[in-house]
Amino acid sequence: DAKTTQPTSMDCAEGRAANLPCNHSTISGNEYVYWYRQIHSQGPQYIIHGLKNNETNEMASLIITEDRKSSTLILPHATLRDTAVYYCIVRVGAGGTSYGKLTFGQGTILTVHP
Amino acid sequence: NAGVTQTPKFRVLKTGQSMTLLCAQDMNHEYMYWYRQDPGMGLRLIHYSVGEGTTAKGEVPDGYNVSRLKKQNFLLGLESAAPSQTSVYFCASSRGKGQGNQPQHFGDGTRLSIL
Numbered sequence: 065d066a067k068t069t070q071p072t073s074m075d076c077a078e079g080r081a082a083n084l085p086c087n088h089s090t091i092s093g094n095e096y097v098y099w100y101r102q103i104h105s106q107g108p109q110y111i112i113h114g115l116k117n118n119e120t121n122e123m124a125s126l127i128i129t130e131d132r133k134s135s136t137l138i139l140p141h142a143t144l145r146d147t148a149v150y151y152c153i154v155r156v157g158a159g160g161t162s163y164g165k166l167t168f169g170q171g172t173i174l175t176v177h178p
Numbered sequence: 179n180a181g182v183t184q185t186p187k188f189r190v191l192k193t194g195q196s197m198t199l200l201c202a203q204d205m206n207h208e209y210m211y212w213y214r215q216d217p218g219m220g221l222r223l224i225h226y227s228v229g230e231g232t233t234a235k236g237e238v239p240d241g242y243n244v245s246r247l248k249k250q251n252f253l254l255g256l257e258s259a260a261p262s263q264t265s266v267y268f269c270a271s272s273r274g275k276g277q278g279n280q281p282q283h284f285g286d287g288t289r290l291s292i293l
Binding site: 098100105106107108109110113151165166167168169170171 | 236268
């Protein structure tokens with residue numbers, strides 16, 4: 065699975081958009097970009113994933129550059145409850161010879177301020 | 179809508195004792211996983227299962243055993259607990275092969291301390 069690089073920490077004001085970047089310059093054509101977050105003392109929570117098109121769901125938007133070497137997770141209106149560690153993970157999908165293993169790095173600590 | 183349920187939530191053991199952690203999912207998922215998370219480190223995969231009756235080793239399998247007798251349950255066993263196994267254990271499940279690139283859904287963890 066491709067390695068990812070994320071900033072160690074970021075701050076955001078409540079109500080503002082939080083834009084979390086991720087670099088994955090060695091991504092392969094069949095690898096997806098996944099985002100998870102982990103709120104203190106809880107299990108990781110799936111947010112969104114994509115292959116090459118931008119994606120949006122009720123939680124967030126995922127913007128993937130045309131060359132797929134980087135992506136940005138956007139939380140459109142951050143709240144205090146969005147304070148968490150955000151993980152960008154690149155992996156092939158489950159199936160074939162892959163069992164869908166997730167490799168968690170250090171992630172980005174997002175702190176949302178009042 | 180329970181999702182992935184882990185029991186117990188907390189446990190303290192003495193060195194050498196044995197115990198079993200239970201993971202149950204109600205989403206009819208094929209794949210199930212056990213991870214451990216230690217301070218300053220990301221989650222590391224211990225064992226996983228791609229279907230009922232099958233298990234396989236992950237990155238850090240030593241000292242652990244698993245069983246998947248029923249599709250909805252995945253058990254993690256510690257035969258002789260060691261202080262190095264003090265950790266937070268997370269179970270996850272996902273759809274399997276041929277079912278798209280589906281995400282893993284996690285339980286809330288079991289906090290295990292070994293004295």
